[in-house]
Amino acid sequence: MAWREEAARDKVARFADQTYWGRPVPGFGDPAATIAIVGLAPAAHGGNRTGRIFTGDRSGDFLYAAMYRCGLANQPTSVARDDGLELRGVYVAAVNRCAPPANKPTPEERDRCLPYLEREIAALPELRSIVALGAFAWDGILRALAALGHPTPRPRPKFRHRAEATVGPYRLLGAFHPSQQNTFTGKLTPEMLDEVLAAAAS
Secondary structure (H helix, E strand, O other): OOHHHHHHHHOHHHHOOOOOOOOOOOOOOOOOOOOEEOOOOOOOOOOOHHHHOOOOOOOHHHHHHHHHHHOOOOOOOOOOOOOOOOOOEEEEEEEEOOOOOHHOOOOHHHHHHHHHHHHHOOOOOOOOOEEOOHHHHHHHHHHHHHOOOOOOOOOOOOOOOOOEEEEEEEEEEEEEOOHHHOOOOOOHHHHHHHHHHHHHOO
16 A cells, blocks of 8 residues: 555656556446456556556556457547546456555455455346456455355366356456566467457357
8 A cells, every 4th residue: 555655656757747546446347247357456657547447558558459359348548537438348357456566466465455356246247257367366356256155166276378267157267467578578469368358258
Protein backbone atom coordinates (compact mmCIF):
# COMPACT_ATOMS: atom_id res chain seq x y z
CA MET A 1 0.00 0.00 0.00
CA ALA A 2 2.78 2.44 0.90
CA TRP A 3 4.67 1.62 -2.30
CA ARG A 4 1.49 2.11 -4.37
CA GLU A 5 1.12 5.62 -2.95
CA GLU A 6 4.83 6.33 -3.37
CA ALA A 7 4.62 5.37 -7.07
CA ALA A 8 1.65 7.72 -7.45
CA ARG A 9 3.53 10.54 -5.75
CA ASP A 10 6.94 10.06 -7.40
CA LYS A 11 5.70 9.99 -10.99
CA VAL A 12 7.69 8.99 -14.03
CA ALA A 13 8.58 11.89 -16.32
CA ARG A 14 6.15 10.97 -19.10
CA PHE A 15 3.18 11.22 -16.71
CA ALA A 16 4.46 14.06 -14.53
CA ASP A 17 1.50 16.28 -15.42
CA GLN A 18 -1.14 13.67 -14.52
CA THR A 19 -2.97 13.03 -11.26
CA TYR A 20 -2.57 9.38 -10.31
CA TRP A 21 -5.41 7.24 -8.97
CA GLY A 22 -3.04 5.80 -6.35
CA ARG A 23 -5.65 3.60 -4.64
CA PRO A 24 -6.76 -0.05 -4.91
CA VAL A 25 -7.95 -0.76 -8.45
CA PRO A 26 -11.28 -2.62 -8.86
CA GLY A 27 -12.17 -4.98 -11.66
CA PHE A 28 -14.57 -3.88 -14.36
CA GLY A 29 -16.63 -5.17 -17.24
CA ASP A 30 -19.95 -6.69 -18.21
CA PRO A 31 -22.09 -7.75 -15.21
CA ALA A 32 -23.49 -10.51 -17.43
CA ALA A 33 -20.00 -11.74 -18.32
CA THR A 34 -19.49 -15.40 -19.16
CA ILE A 35 -15.69 -14.89 -19.18
CA ALA A 36 -13.43 -13.40 -16.53
CA ILE A 37 -9.82 -12.45 -17.30
CA VAL A 38 -7.61 -12.20 -14.22
CA GLY A 39 -4.15 -10.68 -14.06
CA LEU A 40 -1.54 -10.26 -11.35
CA ALA A 41 -1.93 -6.65 -10.16
CA PRO A 42 -2.28 -3.09 -11.47
CA ALA A 43 0.84 -1.65 -13.09
CA ALA A 44 2.50 1.16 -11.16
CA HIS A 45 2.08 3.62 -14.03
CA GLY A 46 -0.87 1.88 -15.71
CA GLY A 47 -3.83 0.95 -13.54
CA ASN A 48 -2.33 2.70 -10.51
CA ARG A 49 -2.30 5.88 -12.59
CA THR A 50 -5.60 5.55 -14.48
CA GLY A 51 -7.74 3.74 -11.90
CA ARG A 52 -8.74 0.96 -14.28
CA ILE A 53 -7.05 -2.42 -14.52
CA PHE A 54 -4.87 -3.01 -17.62
CA THR A 55 -5.40 0.60 -18.69
CA GLY A 56 -2.63 2.91 -19.83
CA ASP A 57 0.22 0.38 -20.10
CA ARG A 58 1.73 -1.96 -22.69
CA SER A 59 0.19 -5.10 -21.16
CA GLY A 60 -3.24 -3.53 -21.48
CA ASP A 61 -2.53 -2.45 -25.05
CA PHE A 62 -1.81 -6.08 -25.95
CA LEU A 63 -4.76 -7.51 -23.99
CA TYR A 64 -7.47 -5.11 -25.18
CA ALA A 65 -6.34 -5.39 -28.80
CA ALA A 66 -6.87 -9.16 -28.49
CA MET A 67 -10.26 -8.67 -26.84
CA TYR A 68 -11.29 -6.33 -29.64
CA ARG A 69 -10.23 -8.84 -32.30
CA CYS A 70 -12.32 -11.51 -30.52
CA GLY A 71 -15.41 -9.28 -30.29
CA LEU A 72 -15.15 -8.86 -26.51
CA ALA A 73 -14.49 -5.10 -26.56
CA ASN A 74 -15.85 -2.21 -28.61
CA GLN A 75 -12.41 -0.67 -29.20
CA PRO A 76 -8.81 -1.96 -29.30
CA THR A 77 -7.29 0.47 -26.80
CA SER A 78 -7.72 1.40 -23.16
CA VAL A 79 -6.04 4.64 -22.10
CA ALA A 80 -8.30 6.15 -19.41
CA ARG A 81 -11.39 5.34 -17.34
CA ASP A 82 -13.51 7.65 -19.50
CA ASP A 83 -12.22 6.59 -22.93
CA GLY A 84 -15.47 4.88 -23.99
CA LEU A 85 -14.24 1.30 -23.65
CA GLU A 86 -17.06 -1.21 -23.20
CA LEU A 87 -16.59 -4.93 -22.61
CA ARG A 88 -19.02 -7.50 -24.00
CA GLY A 89 -19.50 -10.74 -22.11
CA VAL A 90 -16.23 -10.34 -20.23
CA TYR A 91 -15.03 -9.00 -16.88
CA VAL A 92 -11.41 -8.06 -16.14
CA ALA A 93 -9.84 -8.20 -12.68
CA ALA A 94 -6.60 -8.92 -10.84
CA VAL A 95 -5.59 -11.01 -7.85
CA ASN A 96 -3.93 -8.02 -6.17
CA ARG A 97 -5.61 -4.62 -6.09
CA CYS A 98 -2.52 -2.48 -5.46
CA ALA A 99 0.60 -2.08 -7.58
CA PRO A 100 3.40 -4.08 -5.88
CA PRO A 101 7.15 -3.35 -6.04
CA ALA A 102 8.74 -5.09 -9.04
CA ASN A 103 5.35 -6.70 -9.83
CA LYS A 104 5.98 -9.27 -7.09
CA PRO A 105 3.22 -9.31 -4.46
CA THR A 106 3.92 -11.07 -1.20
CA PRO A 107 1.73 -13.99 -0.05
CA GLU A 108 0.35 -11.69 2.66
CA GLU A 109 -0.67 -9.08 0.08
CA ARG A 110 -2.26 -11.77 -2.07
CA ASP A 111 -4.27 -13.16 0.83
CA ARG A 112 -5.43 -9.70 1.87
CA CYS A 113 -6.79 -9.02 -1.63
CA LEU A 114 -8.28 -12.44 -2.45
CA PRO A 115 -11.67 -11.76 -0.78
CA TYR A 116 -12.29 -9.03 -3.37
CA LEU A 117 -11.69 -11.46 -6.23
CA GLU A 118 -13.94 -14.00 -4.51
CA ARG A 119 -16.76 -11.45 -4.30
CA GLU A 120 -16.34 -10.44 -7.93
CA ILE A 121 -16.54 -14.07 -9.09
CA ALA A 122 -19.60 -14.67 -6.92
CA ALA A 123 -21.26 -11.53 -8.34
CA LEU A 124 -21.06 -12.81 -11.93
CA PRO A 125 -24.00 -15.23 -12.22
CA GLU A 126 -23.35 -16.08 -15.89
CA LEU A 127 -19.62 -16.72 -15.47
CA ARG A 128 -18.41 -19.96 -17.06
CA SER A 129 -14.75 -19.46 -18.08
CA ILE A 130 -11.87 -17.82 -16.19
CA VAL A 131 -8.63 -16.95 -17.97
CA ALA A 132 -5.54 -16.73 -15.76
CA LEU A 133 -2.87 -14.43 -17.13
CA GLY A 134 0.23 -16.04 -15.66
CA ALA A 135 1.05 -18.47 -12.87
CA PHE A 136 0.35 -16.00 -10.05
CA ALA A 137 -3.19 -15.42 -11.33
CA TRP A 138 -3.69 -19.18 -11.85
CA ASP A 139 -2.79 -19.84 -8.21
CA GLY A 140 -4.90 -16.92 -6.96
CA ILE A 141 -7.96 -18.05 -8.90
CA LEU A 142 -7.68 -21.59 -7.52
CA ARG A 143 -7.48 -20.16 -4.00
CA ALA A 144 -10.47 -17.87 -4.59
CA LEU A 145 -12.58 -20.69 -6.02
CA ALA A 146 -11.67 -22.95 -3.10
CA ALA A 147 -12.84 -20.23 -0.70
CA LEU A 148 -16.13 -20.13 -2.63
CA GLY A 149 -16.65 -23.86 -2.04
CA HIS A 150 -15.11 -25.25 -5.23
CA PRO A 151 -12.17 -27.41 -4.10
CA THR A 152 -9.03 -27.53 -6.20
CA PRO A 153 -8.86 -30.77 -8.21
CA ARG A 154 -6.24 -33.37 -7.29
CA PRO A 155 -3.60 -33.52 -8.55
CA ARG A 156 -3.45 -29.74 -8.43
CA PRO A 157 -3.65 -28.35 -11.99
CA LYS A 158 -0.36 -26.79 -13.08
CA PHE A 159 -0.13 -23.53 -14.96
CA ARG A 160 1.06 -23.43 -18.54
CA HIS A 161 -0.06 -21.58 -21.61
CA ARG A 162 -3.26 -23.23 -22.91
CA ALA A 163 -3.67 -25.25 -19.71
CA GLU A 164 -7.29 -26.10 -18.89
CA ALA A 165 -8.95 -27.37 -15.73
CA THR A 166 -12.51 -27.73 -14.50
CA VAL A 167 -13.08 -26.30 -11.01
CA GLY A 168 -16.65 -26.56 -9.78
CA PRO A 169 -18.87 -24.97 -12.46
CA TYR A 170 -15.95 -23.07 -14.00
CA ARG A 171 -13.52 -23.76 -16.79
CA LEU A 172 -10.07 -22.38 -15.92
CA LEU A 173 -7.72 -21.55 -18.80
CA GLY A 174 -4.09 -20.46 -18.63
CA ALA A 175 -2.36 -17.87 -20.80
CA PHE A 176 1.05 -16.28 -20.56
CA HIS A 177 0.77 -12.78 -19.10
CA PRO A 178 0.87 -10.02 -21.76
CA SER A 179 3.86 -8.38 -20.08
CA GLN A 180 6.53 -6.79 -22.23
CA GLN A 181 9.05 -9.50 -21.34
CA ASN A 182 6.64 -12.02 -22.89
CA THR A 183 5.30 -10.03 -25.83
CA PHE A 184 8.58 -8.39 -26.89
CA THR A 185 10.38 -11.74 -26.90
CA GLY A 186 7.64 -13.60 -28.76
CA LYS A 187 6.89 -15.90 -25.83
CA LEU A 188 3.31 -14.63 -26.21
CA THR A 189 2.10 -13.63 -29.66
CA PRO A 190 -1.23 -12.03 -30.61
CA GLU A 191 -2.28 -15.31 -32.21
CA MET A 192 -1.53 -17.25 -29.01
CA LEU A 193 -3.67 -14.94 -26.87
CA ASP A 194 -6.45 -14.92 -29.47
CA GLU A 195 -6.57 -18.72 -29.30
CA VAL A 196 -7.05 -18.70 -25.53
CA LEU A 197 -9.78 -16.04 -25.66
CA ALA A 198 -11.56 -17.92 -28.43
CA ALA A 199 -11.40 -21.12 -26.37
CA ALA A 200 -12.81 -19.27 -23.34
CA ALA A 201 -15.70 -18.01 -25.45
CA SER A 202 -16.51 -21.40 -26.98
